[in-house]
Amino acid sequence: MESLFKRWVILSDSTMRKKYEAYIKSTDAKIAAFLEFDVDRGLGLAAEVGKGGELEGVPFAVKDIIAVRGFRLTCGSKILENFVSPYTATAVEKLIAKGGVMVGKTNLDEFGMGSSTDNSALGKTNNPWDTERVCGGSSGGSAAAVAAGMVPFALGSDTGGSVRQPAAFCGVYGLKPTYGAVSRYGLVAYASSLEVIGVCARSVGIARTVFDIMKGQDEKDQSSLNSGTDAPEPEAGVIGVLGGNLGLDPAVDRAYRATIDFYRSKGFEIREINLSMADYYVPVYYTIATAEASANLARYTGIRYGYRPGYAENPEELTRKARSEGFGNEVKLRILLGTYVLRSGFQDQYYQRAQRLRQAIRADFDRAFTRADVILMPVFPTQAFLRGQGGLDQFQQKLADRFTTAANLAGLPALSFPAAVSDGLPAGMQFLAPAFGEARLFDIVRLYEEHFPCPQPPSCKPEWS
Amino acid sequence: MDVSELKITAELANLNLMEEEFVSLGREVEKILDYFSKMMEADEGSLPAGTERCGANRIRPDEQIRDINPDVLLENAPELEDRFIVIPNVL
Amino acid sequence: MYQSFIGLEIHIQLLTETKVFCGCINRFGDEPNTNVCPVCMGYPGVLPALNGEAIHLSYIVARALNCTLSPQAVFERKNYFYPDMPKNYQISQFSSPLGRNGWIDLEYQGKKKRIRIHEIHLEEDAGKMIHAGDMSLLDYNRAGTPLLEIVTEPDMEAGEEAELLLQNFRRTIRYLGVCDGNMEEGSMRCDANVSINLEGKGLGRKVEIKNLNSSRFVRMALNYEIERQTENLDKGVKVIQETRLWNENRDVTEAMRTKESAHDYRYFPEPDLPPFIPGAEFLARVDKGLVELPEARRARFIADYGLNETAADFLINEKATADFYEEVLKSGAAPDTAASWLQFDVRKILNRGNQELAGSPLTAQRLAQLLSLLAENRIHGKIAKQVLEAVFAEDKDPARIIKEKGWEQMNSPAELAALVDKVLAANTKAADAVRAGDEKPLGFLMGQIMKETGGRAEPRLVQKLLKEKTG
Structure with a gap:
């Protein structure tokens, strides 16, 4: 276990720390993964509790939608631009208790809404493989920070793919745990029934260690659960794969086939499975996610904290101005959609129907897992896309969530991993497992990692050790 | 969705929309709702009823927790009067 | 309509x-x-x-x-x-x-x-x-x-x-x-x-x-x-x-x-x-937390204790009062006497001091003791009221108050007879009038005896003695 973090034990040694901070400074000037970076404050939090823990002296970063006391909690939004959190998320608290040093908060799409991190009101984060391209989202800053060698791991949140997709775009591992496996206390809510705190990591082993530290039922999150059993997972033997035309970019398609071939060569049985509800993932996801978001984001009114407009005559004007001036376009769009699908007269047709479809999607996966131990699928139909014209517009980005949203709708764990580098960009794949089957995911992806280790973007060479 | 529906929706969401936002957001909302109608294709009879919820009966003991000083929370309020949070209300 | x-x-x-x-x-x-x-x-x-x-x-x-x-x-x-x-x-x-x-x-x-x-x-x-x-x-x-x-x-x-x-x-x-x-x-x-x-x-x-x-x-x-x-x-x-x-x-x-x-x-x-x-x-x-509800208790008080509706309404209005009442009954007090004491004498004192029964010096045990002293004829009604006041004022048991103040009733016929003789001798005019058939001065003589005894003389016995000695 020690060797896993060995080269990352930086912050216990002042010489190494200087080199490290110099590296961050020069690297983040190009990448802009961090919204806030402060080693001293991070060390301060760890010093109170973390002596002798397995993460002692190891830096890590946290998506700026997860609360850390004394650090800002902007959610990438103007409405919380100057908000400082008075408390720390349970998951982060557990990492700090093991000595981990929370060095900074990473950029994201505003309130987690997006697939590029360009929806942040507080700056753009570049892909370490190609700074003209997006780093993915919404946990783009976390994935980019890990890919650029600035931290061994960074927390993100995955509501519909927000850890796995940027991890795929940046060429790192991205774990979306089982719904409820990690406490959501301190994760600013976008879509409460879908999301979970996840991790972007440099290696499968690191992701596994971090998950093992973070997991477990929390009294502050009554939707959190303990995994049923501590018995070792039986090894996966059958891998379910998707058939038919998946509408993938050629590089992603090639990577998918190559990954399948790899596992077949390792003696796994490859079985094509039929996910009959696949066409409904994206509309069901966006219906439920926006509905929940419309309520979750109602608390931002400029009354108790956050952005307050210059002038207002009454509470209502104050609230409306704060929200209209404080939220970006994509957030407003999703609030409007979510409000609409919950309205009486429309709720049956949209929200209620989506809930029933979600049930059917869960049942579909229950069936699929009687035929396969794990399911392998792409993360996103494209590699990291370009900004502007050459890229994807917001609507196309939503449609492209068709492989990631399934795990959120069904509450299943999923682990994305770099499967190839092609045309100078990584391509990511993901495995899905039954609820609380994280160990199965780590085991099977570990095999691939031995064959194809985490790639390093050519422009980033961490050299403090 | 026509403009009046969008207006009611914005009203419920406490959002003031500029004229151009009504147009641009309206178009985007329209497009997505249109896409959502895909959900109607699913065979109604085949769908299970209601919402499935995981877990049940989580409760906490009725004991005081005071790990954060309330004064720290008040410091975040844009305007205070003694210990009250103040908002404008010109009648 | x-x-x-x-x-x-x-x-x-x-x-x-x-x-x-x-x-x-x-x-x-x-x-x-x-x-x-x-x-x-x-x-x-x-x-x-x-x-x-x-x-x-x-x-x-x-x-x-x-x-x-x-x-x-x-x-x-x-x-x-x-x-x-x-x-x-x-x-x-x-x-x-x-x-x-x-x-x-x-x-x-x-x-x-x-x-x-x-x-x-x-x-x-x-x-x-x-x-x-x-x-x-x-x-x-x-x-x-x-x-x-x-x-x-x-x-x-x-x-x-x-x-x-x-x-x-x-x-x-x-x-x-x-x-x-x-x-x-x-x-x-x-x-x-x-x-x-x-x-x-x-x-x-x-x-x-x-x-x-x-x-x-x-x-x-x-x-x-x-x-x-x-x-x-x-x-x-x-x-x-x-x-x-x-x-x-x-x-x-x-x-x-x-x-x-x-x-x-x-x-x-x-x-x-x-x-x-x-x-x-x-x-x-949850069901353990379900106590007998006021309506049921009211009906039971009327049926089991023979209370009238007014008394029952008063007693059941607050659970604490009803509980107190039943606690007093446990020690054998007569239901109607206990009810009447709570409804009138106790309430009067509580209202005067703007007090609640719960937490006041009057516990169920003290009221029960007071009522039992009264029932055993060891004090009479008027003294009992004084004792009740003293319980509130001094926060002591009725028995102790009676003892300390020497309020116990004088029940000895010999002792009282001597006293009656003494009063008759001292008030010959009144005594003669009574002997002559005028009953009016009886009250005055009675008062004199009570004055002599600090109100402790058992009134019925005194009355009897007076009648005998003037008859």
């Missing part, structure tokens, strides 16, 4: 130590914004955590009101914006409230009547907004207080009946110990709705009345509203379905000024809280 239909929506704050979804103290009257935390202030990233005691107390009420329990109680979000509501949604229950279809039995105008309960659900209270000039002041101490809402069917007909129901209900929740029922401080609140229609035509257009800060106002507002609606219908004016406010200065209801905004609460299941499924074990614990 019109018929009126009255329904009530009653909110009660539950007597828990902490709030319903966070660990802040649940207490009235503290400095503004002191009992607050990120959860009840609606901070980013926090989650609600259901208080077990709040749910326990809720089910006690549901059971006491004879509700059918939902297989699972589901929390939902009720969405609307208001500055005193931190999340701008209220966690409440909607499609699957914890209880439905209950009832409260009333005796109204000499007839038994059953008022049906539509539903009962647990939710969170909002904070408070105070208007001050051109600004409003917000205090979130109350935000997140557990609030139980009880909705009746429109089964009542008059303000008096609604008032009676409220008093009845208040007594019940105080018995159950779930709420102190203080309408002035707002721990119990009530909105009323009323519609009238021609007899046999069913419900009319419903008018809701708010700002009812006492059960008396509930009665007055409803009766005012019935009258107002009747006049309207008589004149052929349609009643508008609206919300009106009771103006307690002018004794009228007034239309509430509302903004013409769309109302749509967009309820949906609260994803942060799993449902609550009341299991057998849980319900067994």
Whole structure:
């Protein structure tokens, strides 16, 4: 276990720390993964509790939608631009208790809404493989920070793919745990029934260690659960794969086939499975996610904290101005959609129907897992896309969530991993497992990692050790 | 969705929309709702009823927790009067 | 002829130590914004955590009101914006409230009547907004207080009946110990709705009345509203379905000024809280909290102790009094004597000192002792009253007071006979008059003897002796 973090034990040694901070400074000037970076404050939090823990002296970063006391909690939004959190998320608290040093908060799409991190009101984060391209989202800053060698791991949140997709775009591992496996206390809510705190990591082993530290039922999150059993997972033997035309970019398609071939060569049985509800993932996801978001984001009114407009005559004007001036376009769009699908007269047709479809999607996966131990699928139909014209517009980005949203709708764990580098960009794949089957995911992806280790973007060479 | 529906929706969401936002957001909302109608294709009879919820009966003991000083929370309020949070209300 | 239909929506704050979804103290009257935390202030990233005691107390009420329990109680979000509501949604229950279809039995105008309960659900209270000039002041101490809402069917007909129901209900929740029922401080609140229609035509257009800060106002507002609606219908004016406010200065209801905004609460299941499924074990614990309710106790007091209705009403009104009474009876006191002492002598002293029975120097044991001294003839009635006063004043047992003050009754015929002789000798004029057949001076002689003994002489014996010695 020690060797896993060995080269990352930086912050216990002042010489190494200087080199490290110099590296961050020069690297983040190009990448802009961090919204806030402060080693001293991070060390301060760890010093109170973390002596002798397995993460002692190891830096890590946290998506700026997860609360850390004394650090800002902007959610990438103007409405919380100057908000400082008075408390720390349970998951982060557990990492700090093991000595981990929370060095900074990473950029994201505003309130987690997006697939590029360009929806942040507080700056753009570049892909370490190609700074003209997006780093993915919404946990783009976390994935980019890990890919650029600035931290061994960074927390993100995955509501519909927000850890796995940027991890795929940046060429790192991205774990979306089982719904409820990690406490959501301190994760600013976008879509409460879908999301979970996840991790972007440099290696499968690191992701596994971090998950093992973070997991477990929390009294502050009554939707959190303990995994049923501590018995070792039986090894996966059958891998379910998707058939038919998946509408993938050629590089992603090639990577998918190559990954399948790899596992077949390792003696796994490859079985094509039929996910009959696949066409409904994206509309069901966006219906439920926006509905929940419309309520979750109602608390931002400029009354108790956050952005307050210059002038207002009454509470209502104050609230409306704060929200209209404080939220970006994509957030407003999703609030409007979510409000609409919950309205009486429309709720049956949209929200209620989506809930029933979600049930059917869960049942579909229950069936699929009687035929396969794990399911392998792409993360996103494209590699990291370009900004502007050459890229994807917001609507196309939503449609492209068709492989990631399934795990959120069904509450299943999923682990994305770099499967190839092609045309100078990584391509990511993901495995899905039954609820609380994280160990199965780590085991099977570990095999691939031995064959194809985490790639390093050519422009980033961490050299403090 | 026509403009009046969008207006009611914005009203419920406490959002003031500029004229151009009504147009641009309206178009985007329209497009997505249109896409959502895909959900109607699913065979109604085949769908299970209601919402499935995981877990049940989580409760906490009725004991005081005071790990954060309330004064720290008040410091975040844009305007205070003694210990009250103040908002404008010109009648 | 019109018929009126009255329904009530009653909110009660539950007597828990902490709030319903966070660990802040649940207490009235503290400095503004002191009992607050990120959860009840609606901070980013926090989650609600259901208080077990709040749910326990809720089910006690549901059971006491004879509700059918939902297989699972589901929390939902009720969405609307208001500055005193931190999340701008209220966690409440909607499609699957914890209880439905209950009832409260009333005796109204000499007839038994059953008022049906539509539903009962647990939710969170909002904070408070105070208007001050051109600004409003917000205090979130109350935000997140557990609030139980009880909705009746429109089964009542008059303000008096609604008032009676409220008093009845208040007594019940105080018995159950779930709420102190203080309408002035707002721990119990009530909105009323009323519609009238021609007899046999069913419900009319419903008018809701708010700002009812006492059960008396509930009665007055409803009766005012019935009258107002009747006049309207008589004149052929349609009643508008609206919300009106009771103006307690002018004794009228007034239309509430509302903004013409769309109302749509967009309820949906609260994803942060799993449902609550009341299991057998849980319900067994709930049933342990179900005490005998006031109505049942009243009936039992009348049947078992032979009390009249007034005495029974007085004794059962507060559970503490009824418990006290039965405690006194345990030591063998006569039910009617004990009742009368509590109803008159004890109450008089308590009222004078603005005291509650509970916590006063008079314990059930002390009253029992006093009554037994009286029954054993060791003191007589007048002294007993003095002893009671002394118990309150000195916080001592009656026996000790009697001993210390030497108030024990003089029962010895020999001793008293000597005394009577002495008084007769000292008052020859009066004694002679009595001997001559004039009974009037008897009282005077009696008084003299009492004066000699400090009131301790057993009066009947003295009377007997006097008669003998002057006969």
